[in-house]
Amino acid sequence: MTFKSIEAKVDRGEPLDFADGVALFHEPDLLALGQLANRVRERLHGDKTYFNRNMRVEVTNVCVASCLFCSFAKLKDGDPGSHTMRLEEAWAKLEARMSDPPSEVHIVNGLHPGLPFSYYEDLLRGFKRIKPDVHMKCFTAVEIHFFAQHYGMDYETVLTRLQAAGLDSLPGGGAEIFHPDVRSRISDDKATADEWVEVHRVAHRMGIRTNATMLYGHIETFDHRVDHLLRLRALQAETGGMQAFIPLAFHPDGNGMKNLPAPTGIDDLRTLAVSRLMLDNIPHIKAYWVSTTPKIAQVGLRFGADDIDGTIVHETIYHAAGSTSPQGLSERELVRLIREAGRIPVERDTLYNVIREFPRSALPEAAVKVRDRKQALHLAIVN
């Protein structure tokens, strides 16, 4: 499989196959790979680069699953460090932001065995009461699967009840690596690949849009990554319900795989590029800057990515660090990152409707603060 023949396929708009994908991951010429992915990205989106104003809430870190890659694995209620929010506590997060409200609330949690299902329904309703038009992007397929098992319902019933309470779309987390050789070793006690796919299939059938992710850079091989991408492409061919694909770089600190090195900048960019090239039927590829560092995410905007995620994570990090930096600064920083990459910043809502298109470039604004990958660790893992 030569690079040239793959390039020809891409230019003809033909889908790439398994061997193509593996060859691309092994391609030594990083810039040639990036350039090819960039061509597809620009064909689809020109210079437009999306971001949104979202906020992130984790109502509980109590979890029955014991994923090797997760630093919060198997916390029980009452364990030191475990925390489950009272509903008012969760809602207060949005209330505190109402002077400059986000367009999206993104909720991802541990698999808590002791909460009633109504807790989640009330949670959603409460947010909608505060801001009726806020978009609730909540609960990964792994959580939906857990709800179905734990509360004795099928996926459709779970989703229908949540939708009635205010759920708008599903995030893409919990996909990890689908291939059983890997999944059985890193997270054997939560939704399987087929179950993850089935949750999304049901959601799509109900008109609920979703995202998808892949946690890479741990024990998986390039073959496993390509297999993962092809499973997503097959699902998308069936339903068309996925909006964005988000590769997540594995972080080795404080979890069961801490002896592994973190993925390199090269691998981050390569993975974005191959994802863009393989997933010809998923519209958006997101360079999730929390997982790769803002610098790599920014360069990623030339390696196939057309979305740099939202402002929220920023704010959470500041919050965790006790900082009082205004939220608006983070939006400025995102806009600056995008512009500096020579792209056009576009603020979107969760469903990729354009809220605001920014002019292409402006005078240099505030500096982008570079944060250590480590600081952003826990958010990357649970997206």
Added chain:
Amino acid sequence: MAMNDNFSSLRVAAVAYLNARPLYLPLAESPHHGGARPIEMQLGIPSEVARAIAEDDADVALMPVAAAATLGDLRLVRGIAIAANGPVRSVVVVSDCPFDAIEDLALDLSSRTSAVLARLIFRARRKGGEPRLVGCSSSDAIGAVGARRGALVIGDPALMIEGKFRHSLDLSEAWRDITGLPFVFAGWFGRAGVLSPDDEARFRAAKAEGLARRDEIADAYAHQANLSAESVRSYLRDSLRYDLGDDERRGLERFYEEAASARLLPKATVRFFDDDRAPRSSTPEPELDTLLSRAADGERLSAAEGGRLLNEASFFDLGLAADAIRRRKHPHNVVTYIVDRNVNYTNVCTTSCRFCAFYRPVGHPEGYVLTRDQLRSKLQEVVDAGGVQILLQGGLNPDLPLTWYEELFQWIKTEFGLGLHALSPEEILHLAQIESLSVRTILERLHAAGLDSVPGGGAEILVDRVRRKIARAKCTSDEWLGVMRTAHHMGLRSSCTMMYGTVDSGADRINHLIKLRDLQDETGGFTAFFCWDYQHEQGTHLPPGENGTFLYLKQQAVARILLDNIDHVGASWVTQGPQIGQVALRFGADDFGSVMFEENVVSSAGTTFAMNANVMEKRISEAGFRSVRRNVKYAWLSEPI
């Protein structure tokens, strides 16, 4: 002068040499002429005149043709030049041995037009081609003539030594013998559109007046320089020609072609101010793709071409061109790194740079000077880790005399045997100042005490307008370059750097690179180039300008393209982070810098990335390269792994 005049005045620069006087003197003498806009005249040596155009301190300059090619994309006033058709007398190679027997040639390599002409003549006239070039100041060239060593002598000294050496080759005459064409030394150059037809007419009128006054100019000069009036009159009347007609144009075009194909100058085209006013321009801009492939082929590009690449070329195209150059210069797919330690011996500093969070003013309670005990434990760690050198830099601390450094260096050498990559030009100048000694003496004494090489820090942007804004108390560009020139002439090697992203523009950064390239042409003393953007964090007092990861990668690629005479480019992972450091290896870098035990200056500003040797090797290998440890001269210390 009223504000209005400032806006409309024409800023003219000219080389203050005798042969230029007939062209600029009438303009300088009557800057206010009828209703025409007033002229602001500045006179200087060729590098100053070229700098004035490069940094937009002058609109038009009477400057040498090689300097114009280096800047690129300039226009000429039609009809006016300093040229010769046959012997010129003021550009000669003298020797005691026959021309063919010259093994070394002493010359001032900063006089680029005559240096390039000399090299082309040697290449064309001798089987052996060029002699070994020995760079020196132009005043030292004559004294350097030896048994097999000739000298290139230019200007007044050439007129003074006529008949004093057994052999003398007039280079303009040799040029005509080879090409049958006149040689053009200089002309009025400027950027497109800066002159109106009226302005051009004024330059022609000045020329006519100047030519009519040649004898008067010659006599005044002869008197002042103690030369024979007859000889100087004849020089201005008979040797020089001031026309730029078809023959001269062909001569200049031929020179540009030959110099470009010998890779001595960027490829330049001869264009006139009035070409742009013609209905259809006969020489369209070259395609960006052509420029990129010339860059990837390793051709020398002009400042204007470099600026165009920085502004217009795509991210990937720049990376691919820089990568192609890196591969050709370093064909073994190897990336080097060094195990050393950055030791900041003092943080007391008098310069108050606005981008620096590390320094403390004199008398500040947090000021320190490292004690021998502190140094001993730091240096022992370097030795224990297999380190080969230290990078020793500090603030400008007025309490530390030269002897303090001499004793320190001797002690480090005796006790630890480590290489000393020490004291940036700013620190050398500071020592020269507090000791009232010359830079050369300071360097000689430090060298004798153990100094091995000079780090290239403190260069920031070598454009004084920028330096004044970000580091008022720091040395000028010329001073910085002067220290490096002196060090290189003594045989010391150095690195060079660029810190950008404050108040600098793309043009400033290109000018910075060209200044480094010019000095490297003269001395060959730079080993490597590193660049990074200003790290705006706590403790710095300067808002960030044009910076960011994207620009960093593009800027480094453009540096790799322009700095065709510097062997190595290093990735600055300390400022950019290891991930971007890896990507930078595909944007022209072939070195991953230093395994840093500590680095206080950048980390005071909030950026801290640390790496040990194993991680370093791993990072390099993950980026697709073999790694090898090097010393400060970039020699491999083992086989690549």
